[in-house]
Amino acid sequence: GAVVSQHPSRVICKSGTSVKIECRSLDFQATTMFWYRQFPKQSLMLMATSNEGSKATYEQGVEKDKFLINHASLTLSTLTVTSAHPEDSSFYICSAVQGSETQYFGPGTRLLVL
Amino acid sequence: AQKITQTQPGMFVQEKEAVTLDCTYDTSDQSYGLFWYKQPSSGEMIFLIYQGSYDEQNATEGRYSLNFQKARKSANLVISASQLGDSAMYFCAMREGRTGFQKLVFGTGTRLLVSP
Numbered sequence: 001g002a003v004v005s006q007h008p009s010r011v012i013c014k015s016g017t018s019v020k021i022e023c024r025s026l027d028f029q030a031t032t033m034f035w036y037r038q039f040p041k042q043s044l045m046l047m048a049t050s051n052e053g054s055k056a057t058y059e060q061g062v063e064k065d066k067f068l069i070n071h072a073s074l075t076l077s078t079l080t081v082t083s084a085h086p087e088d089s090s091f092y093i094c095s096a097v098q099g100s101e102t103q104y105f106g107p108g109t110r111l112l113v114l
Numbered sequence: 115a116q117k118i119t120q121t122q123p124g125m126f127v128q129e130k131e132a133v134t135l136d137c138t139y140d141t142s143d144q145s146y147g148l149f150w151y152k153q154p155s156s157g158e159m160i161f162l163i164y165q166g167s168y169d170e171q172n173a174t175e176g177r178y179s180l181n182f183q184k185a186r187k188s189a190n191l192v193i194s195a196s197q198l199g200d201s202a203m204y205f206c207a208m209r210e211g212r213t214g215f216q217k218l219v220f221g222t223g224t225r226l227l228v229s230p
Contacts, residue, residue: 043221046218091157095159097216103149103218105159107157107158
């Protein structure tokens, strides 16, 4: 299957700082990338859909000014959590689609905001 | 209404036995896709198997098979010959609409524990 990487794998930051998470498709060009959030013992919730060269589409209830998404190339999408607060602490996971049916997921990023 | 329902929060199975994880879905679309993913404790989501709504045969991938009953709107995952490494969370997901519209909706997951 296709390989998707995420960096960093975990990050601890102070409240008020911004955190950037990278999602890369390593062996294919991703037409679309998705960003999900997962709270402990819960399912994945889609935050936004990211297409290369265009603005991301955010799900209802997700603040686009809070969670900035940049899809600069067919292999890279970034999620920036701006002015992070403790309630933003979560597991963030991206996925990428080549154009087939299947979304391939990255390993996820654990964010802890103190 | 829930789009994807997984009624089993946890399942136990003994090594080498088969286990079925339940998934029912709700959609009015004629074209849709159903997926199963495995999430170990490390967190990554591992794609297991896919079933398209127009596929006439049940999908199989190695020890994984999908028991697709369209009329009942169920897409149960069957794991044969369970292994200790199968212990993980399992999520059922659905893509609605035509191919190319890739948004997935996930169920709440089932935690599988395989005992020796």
